[in-house]
Amino acid sequence: MKATQHFTLDDILTMEQRSRANFINGLSGYKSANLIGTQNASGQTNLAIVSSVVHIGAHPPLLGMIMRPHTVRRDTLQNIKSGGNYTINAVSTSFFKQAHQTSARYDESEFAATGLTPWYSDAVRAPYVDESPLKIGLSLEQITPLACNNTELVIGRVTEVFIDDAAVEDDGNIAISQLALATISGLDTYHSAKLMARMEYAKPDLPPRTKQ
Amino acid sequence: MKATQHFTLDDILTMEQRSRANFINGLSGYKSANLIGTQNASGQTNLAIVSSVVHIGAHPPLLGMIMRPHTVRRDTLQNIKSGGNYTINAVSTSFFKQAHQTSARYDESEFAATGLTPWYSDAVRAPYVDESPLKIGLSLEQITPLACNNTELVIGRVTEVFIDDAAVEDDGNIAISQLALATISGLDTYHSAKLMARMEYAKPDLPPRTKQ
Numbered sequence: 001m002k003a004t005q006h007f008t009l010d011d012i013l014t015m016e017q018r019s020r021a022n023f024i025n026g027l028s029g030y031k032s033a034n035l036i037g038t039q040n041a042s043g044q045t046n047l048a049i050v051s052s053v054v055h056i057g058a059h060p061p062l063l064g065m066i067m068r069p070h071t072v073r074r075d076t077l078q079n080i081k082s083g084g085n086y087t088i089n090a091v092s093t094s095f096f097k098q099a100h101q102t103s104a105r106y107d108e109s110e111f112a113a114t115g116l117t118p119w120y121s122d123a124v125r126a127p128y129v130d131e132s133p134l135k136i137g138l139s140l141e142q143i144t145p146l147a148c149n150n151t152e153l154v155i156g157r158v159t160e161v162f163i164d165d166a167a168v169e170d171d172g173n174i175a176i177s178q179l180a181l182a183t184i185s186g187l188d189t190y191h192s193a194k195l196m197a198r199m200e201y202a203k204p205d206l207p208p209r210t211k212q
Numbered sequence: 213m214k215a216t217q218h219f220t221l222d223d224i225l226t227m228e229q230r231s232r233a234n235f236i237n238g239l240s241g242y243k244s245a246n247l248i249g250t251q252n253a254s255g256q257t258n259l260a261i262v263s264s265v266v267h268i269g270a271h272p273p274l275l276g277m278i279m280r281p282h283t284v285r286r287d288t289l290q291n292i293k294s295g296g297n298y299t300i301n302a303v304s305t306s307f308f309k310q311a312h313q314t315s316a317r318y319d320e321s322e323f324a325a326t327g328l329t330p331w332y333s334d335a336v337r338a339p340y341v342d343e344s345p346l347k348i349g350l351s352l353e354q355i356t357p358l359a360c361n362n363t364e365l366v367i368g369r370v371t372e373v374f375i376d377d378a379a380v381e382d383d384g385n386i387a388i389s390q391l392a393l394a395t396i397s398g399l400d401t402y403h404s405a406k407l408m409a410r411m412e413y414a415k416p417d418l419p420p421r422t423k424q
Contacts, residue, residue, distance in 0.1 A: 019384030172231030
C-alpha cells in the first residue's frame with residue numbers, strides 16, 4: 001500500500017518561508033524552461049529564466065507569463081514595458097545550467113555573465129539566445145495586474161518564430177522531443193523528457209488511440 | 213550547420229486553423245498535465261484535462277489556469293463558479309491515456325466514462341482522482357477575464373495537498389521525478405521526464421552548482 005502525506009492549509013501556512021516556496025512551486029508539476037530576452041533604451045541586454053510561460057490563445061497567437069514586479073526580474077518587466085518587445089527562448093538540456101545562472105543578481109548583462117550568445121533578427125528589438133532551438137519574438141499585448149498577490153500577467157503577441165531541426169510536422173505540430181528541451185519543477189530542478197505518445201482527438205464513442 | 217525554420221507573423225496568421233492551433237500550442241514547451249475535478253449542485257462530477265496550470269504565488273498559496281468560457285470545458289468553469297471548490301490532480305504516466313480521453317464531449321461524468329476513480333476528502337466539495345499521486349484541493353480566489361481573447365484566468369487558493377510516496381524533501385521541495393508524472397506538449401503529445409539536476413541558488417560570484 002502506498003503512503004500518502006496530507007498537508008492541510010494550516011500545515012502550509014506554518015511552513016518556514018523558504019520551504020513553503022519550494023513546496024508550492026512544486027505543485028504545478030513540470031514547467032517549461034524559458035529565457036526572456038530584453039534590452040533597455042540604451043541597448044543594455046537582460047536575460048531572465050522563467051518557468052511560468054503559459055498558452056493564452058492561438059488566434060491571435062498569445063503567450064502569457066507571471067512576473068513579480070518587485071524582485072530580481074524587474075529589469076525584464078521594465079524593459080518590456082518601455083520597449084514593447086521581448087523574446088522567449090526555450091532552454092535545452094545542453095545549456096540549462098547557464099540558463100539557471102541568469103537568476104543571480106548581476107549588474108552586467110546576463111549574456112556576458114553566463115556566456116550565452118545574443119542574436120538579433122530584423123524584426124524584434126530584443127536579443128534572442130542563439131543557443132536556443134526554439135526562439136519566439138513577441139510584442140507586448142497587455143499587462144494584467146492580479147489583485148490576489150500583486151503579481152502581473154504579461155501577455156505578448158507572437159510576431160515571429162525560429163525553430164531548429166525541422167521539428168515542425170505537416171499538421172503544424174512541433175515535435176519538441178526532437179529539440180532536447182529541459183523542463184523545470186519547483187524553483188531549481190531540471191529534467192529531460194522523452195516522448196511517450198501523441199494521441200488522437202478524443203471522441204466519446206471511441207477508446208483512447210495513439211497517432212500512428 | 214543546423215537548419216532553422218523561420219515563421220513570420222504572416223506565415224502564422226495564414227496557417228490553416230487547426231495547424232495554427234497545433235503550432236502555437238507547442239510554443240510553450242513542456243507543460244504540466246492535470247485533471248480538474250469538479251461537481252455541480254446535484255453532485256454530478258466532471259473531470260477535464262488542462263495543461264495551463266501556472267504558479268501564481270506561494271504566500272498565500274495560489275495556482276492559476278487559463279480557461280475558454282465557450283468550449284467543452286464550460287462545465288468545469290460553471291462548477292467552479294457555482295461551487296467555489298475544485299481539485300487539481302497531476303496526471304502520471306500510468307493513466308495519461310484515460311486523462312486525455314476526458315477531453316471528449318461526454319454527457320455522462322468523465323469518471324464513469326474513463327474508469328478513473330473519484331475520491332473525496334473531508335475538506336473539499338469536489339472529487340479527487342484517486343489514481344493521482346499529487347492531489348490539490350482549492351477554493352476559488354478570483355476569475356480575471358483577459359480582454360485580449362476572452363479567455364479567463366481562474367485563480368484558486370490551495371486548501372490541502374495529498375502527495376504519495378514520501379516525495380517531499382526536508383526543505384519542502386517536491387521530488388516530482390519520484391511521482392512518474394506525465395508532461396504535455398502541444399494539444400495531444402505526452403512525455404515522461406527524467407531528473408537531470410537540482411541547482412543551488414544562483415549567485416553572481418559563483419559558477420552554477422548542482423545540489424549534492
